[in-house]
Amino acid sequence: MVDYFANGNSVTNDNCITGDKNHLYDYLKESILKAREIDINVSFLMESGVRLLINDLLTAIHNGAHLRILCGNYLNITQPQALYLLKDQLGDRVDLRFYNVPNKSFHAKAYFFKYDDYQEIFIGSSNISRSALTHGIEWNYRINSKEKKEDCAYFRGAFEDIFLNNSIIVDDIELRRYSKQWRRPKVFQQLEKIEDQIEDQDTTKKVAQNQPDYIVDGQNASTNIISFPQPIGAQIEALYELRKFREENLDKGIVVAATGIGKTFLAAFDSKGFKKILFVAHRDEILQQAENTFKCIRPELSMGHFSGSQKDLEQDIIFASVQTLGKKEYLIEAYFKNNVFDYIIIDEFHHAVADHYTNIIEYFRPKFLLGLTATPERLDNKDVFALCDYNIVYEVRLKEAINKGWLVPFRYYGIYDETDYNSIDYINGRYKEDQLEKLVSINIRADLIYQNYLKYNSKKALGFCTSRNHALYMTNYFSEKGIQCCAVISGTIEEHQKSLTLDRTLAIQELKRGNIKLIFSVDMFNEGLDIPELDMVLFLRPTQSPTIFLQQLGRGLRKSKGKNYINVLDFIGNYKKANLVPFFLTGDSFVGQAGGKTRQLPEEEDYPEDCYIDFDFRLIDLFKKMAQEQKKIKDLVLEEYNRIKTDVDKRPMRSDMYVYIDDYIYANIRSKRDVNIFKDYLSFIDKINETTDDEKRLIGTIAHDFLKEIENTAMSKTYKMPILLAFYNKGNMKLKITEDDIYRSFKEFYSHGSNLVDLLRDKSTADAANWGKKEYVSLANRNPVRFLAQPSSRFFYKEGDLFCLTSELGDFVGDVGFVVHFKDVVDYRVKRFYKERLEKI
Structure with a gap:
């Protein structure tokens, strides 16, 4: 109801909602709870609005109401998490759809309610967001079929036409597709500010410092929880x-x-x-x-x-x-x-x-x-x-989270560091720690760091160092320059070091209070603990791993009130894999593969949106030079073999190599038969003189050819693996397997979660959880047996109900070397199947 004055007289209208003294939510709540059919037509949905309505909608559905929602995906204003929230809470009890007419905008906002004897419609400007429903100046008009029968029928007909003929159902596939492509639009920043202001005006709630999901007592500085938080984003x-x-x-x-x-x-x-x-x-x-x-x-x-x-x-x-x-x-x-x-x-x-x-x-x-x-x-x-x-x-991942506005963007500065890392030992993928510590703990480098720290004007910063002593050295250097700072390090702290160090919890508190401006650490802040207020992170060590790089970067990306971005200062020299740093910044989940691409640097669109990346021109030259000097792939593979051999403390089999091989190297060999060791692993280890006498006897035989066949056989499903495992027979190999052998092997193989799910996801095998011998044997005969035992096969054939290996392999089934490699090939192919399936998701 609205009251206003005209010619000195108060005027009241129950059907006009202007957002001044009344708001649409109060009307919607009442209508939702008494309607038997609810249809919502809005141009966009926001999480805040869905959360406001969700309990009322649940109550209505429990009371037997039917619910349909049509929204737009125009300009990406509709938040994916709003759709997820609806589907999670309402499931298949809501018919949720996108308006789907290309190149045509969708701005209609209407809320339809059918009751036992009439219907009413709210038509106006309010989308489903908290601000639109509870705080903003939004004009909406209510009509009902008792007074405006033809008008109601006209709007109802228009809605039905769009809903039934110009929409797509938001099922799980469409929901995931929309979420993956969604980017926070520029206009969204203003919408979020409005939503935040509404939260700030609610004095009964306050967001606890550093725990953005906690709701705490607004009258008390303690963190006594008075209300349960809700999932976000x-x-x-x-x-x-x-x-x-x-x-x-x-x-x-x-x-x-x-x-x-x-x-x-x-x-x-x-x-x-x-x-x-x-x-x-x-x-x-x-x-x-x-x-x-x-x-x-x-x-x-x-x-x-x-x-x-x-x-x-x-x-x-x-x-x-x-x-x-x-x-x-x-x-x-x-x-x-x-x-x-x-x-x-x-x-x-x-x-x-x-x-x-x-x-x-x-x-x-x-x-x-x-x-x-x-x-x-x-x-x-x-x-x-x-x-x-x-x-x-x-x-x-990082890029998607920044693009969606869940993390703040970064301003990254790659700063050229003249430190010569070629002057120290590099063994099994790592620099020798004592030499590295000495190399980076020098005044000329510390001054470079200090000058750049001053240049970018930080109040709360975190620096990642290479060792305890390096962190102490940097703390001492900055302290002598008048910067309030401390080191946070693990282990025993000597008496003379105590003036430079603080306990981690106290250091965080002092940083937040402004009593210190900079913390130097090694790895005690890599994981688990966030400091949302950080405005700068400094990378003061050679970071070769995308994992560590992204952990360090992630320390500063958490959102905090008034924080628009994080400054990142990265001091880069000629250390190993330095040329991959530009690719680390993309947040690519398989960043190591980037080095195998023909381009030497990522394109601008590869980086998260609203991020600024600036490399010193000398670093660009360094990256190009390092890419050109890259070792031949065969040499890299051999180096990788020796590294893995050291790490696993044994000669690695193909399954070990597949699990531990560097992504960059694997990306370079997977499509090149002449260097892909997984195409013929036995020959690879023979060429580098790593075979045993038993294995040498396999080279060039039918047993060798059989192993190669399994290494390279096509696999769109896992069906061949339990057949091969039936022949393996837990190490006591057989030349012929019965239907009972096949059944036992299939049943055991598909008793494992992921293996079974592959069956359950296929319509033809969706009831596999209830299968017995007949069904498993039938599946085996339809698929792996039929394909493996083709007339052209050298290795498999059918003999009545038996499935057999060629008798030529009879001389090898008792050979320990052959049996070990046979099992290893199967293990490798299973791992490869699931990893390649993962990459396609």
């Missing part, structure tokens, strides 16, 4: 994908999300529905931060710790140090039954290839295991994805 999307993922009966998966997205909150939200939870991390600070988060989201559950001297066992949620829990002495029933936890979260999952992590993963049998990481690619190239059967449930 990427968390909404990831939660939906996790739910859909588990509906396929998968029990483990990875979420890859850029630093600053809120992965711990995501895990806490996702844990709802599970009663016994284990959270594993490698630092006490991360565990404590995780406990604070879970207290906010799951306050009804009891919480305990398993680390050091504290060994809690009975609480609902256990926060465990990997260094303690990963010891085999604790992975026994006296402490924990292997099925005690319903839900396990492994934080910083890129560490999970380490023994203590794998001990935990291999021991426990949870209903679901979630790995969280911002950077799954490792410097040692160990394959993190394999631990979760290459199941990436949800992924949002």
Whole structure:
């Protein structure tokens, strides 16, 4: 109802909503709760508006109402997370569609409500956003069929025509497509400011410092939580994908999300529905931060710790140090039954290839295991994805997160550093630490860093150093220049060093208060802890790994009030792989492959939007020179073989090489038969004199040809692998296998989550979870057996109900070398199948 004065008289109109004294939301709420049919037609949806309406819509649906929503995707104003939120909360109880007429704008806003004996429509200017529904000057007009029957019928007919004939259904495929291509439009920045101002005006709520999802007491500076936070942004999307993922009966998966997205909150939200939870991390600070988060989201559950001297066992949620829990002495029933936890979260999952992590993963049998990481690619190239059967449930990398406005953009300055890294030893992919420390801890380099620090005017900065002593050296140098700073380092601190250092928690507090302006550290800020207020990060060490590079960059990208960007100062010399730094900045998930492209530098469009990248011209010359001097690929492969041999402490088999090989090298060899060692691995190790006497006897024989056949056979599905494993027979190889052998092998192979899902996702095998011998044998005969036993095959044939290997292989099935290589080829092909499937997603 609106009151205004005309000629000194008050005028009232119940049907005119102007956003002055009344707002559309109050009308919509009343109508939603009593309608039996609800149709919403808006040009865009925002998360804030959907969150405002969602509980009312749920109530209406529970009361039997039918709901349809038509929105536009024009100019990308509709937020993907708004759509995800609707689908997550309402599921198939909402018919959600996009307007779909190319090159035609869509600005209509109308809300239709059918009641038992009439209908009403609100037509006007309000889209679904909090500001439009509750605060803005928005004009809307209500008509009803009792008074305006023809008008209501006309608008209803127009809506039905668009909805039925000019729209597309927003199913999961369309939703993912829209989300992946979505970029925050420029106009969105102003819309977000308005939404933020509305939040600021709400004095009953306040966002806690450093925990943007906490809602705390607005009258008290403490962090006493008075209201539960809600998922935001990427968390909404990831939660939906996790739910859909588990509906396929998968029990483990990875979420890859850029630093600053809120992965711990995501895990806490996702844990709802599970009663016994284990959270594993490698630092006490991360565990404590995780406990604070879970207290906010799951306050009804009891919480305990398993680390050091504290060994809690009975609480609902256990926060465990990997260094303690990963010891085999604790992975026994006296402490924990292997099925005690319903839900396990492994934080910083890129560490999970380490023994203590794998001990935990291999021991426990949870209903679901979630790995969280911002950077799954490792410097040692160990394959993190394999631990979760290459199941990436949800992924949002740095570039996408910046483009969507979930992180702030960066201004990157690549600064030329004359330090000569060729003067120190480089062994097995690493510089010798003591030599590197001495090389970078010199005054001329420190002054270069100091001068550039002053140039870009920072109040809160973080510098990443190469070692403890380097961090102390930089702290001392800057302190002597009058800069308030400290070092945060691990390990024992000598008495004479104490004046230069602070405990990590205290250092963060002092930085936020403005008492210090700069923290120097090595790796204690790489992971787990964010400082949203940072305005600068400094890279003071040679960073060869995309993982470490993105971890360092990510420290400064978290959003904070009044923060528009982060300055990044990177001091680059002629260290190994320096020419890949421009590609690291793209946030490419397979950044190592960039070096294999013909271009020497990324294009502007490869970088996140609104980011500024500036390399000293001398660095451009250096990058080009390094690219031109790149070693021949054959030499790189041999170097990589020797590196992996050292890392795994044995001669690597093809499956080892595939898991650990550098992405850049693999990208260069995969399509080149003459250098692709995986096309004929036995010949490769023979050429470099790494074969045993048993293996040498295989060279050039039919057994060798058989191994090559498996290495190179086409695989659109995994069907061939259980057939081959039936012949393998757990190491006691057979020349002939029966239908019982085939059934047992198929049943065992497809009992593993990811293998089974490949069947369930195909319509022809969607009921595989209930299969017996008849169905599995039928599948084997239709697919792998038929293809392997073609008349042209040298190796396979059918003999009645038996499936057979050629008798010429009879001389080799008892040969240890052949059997080992046979199993290794199968392992390699399974790993390759899932990794290549992952790359296509």
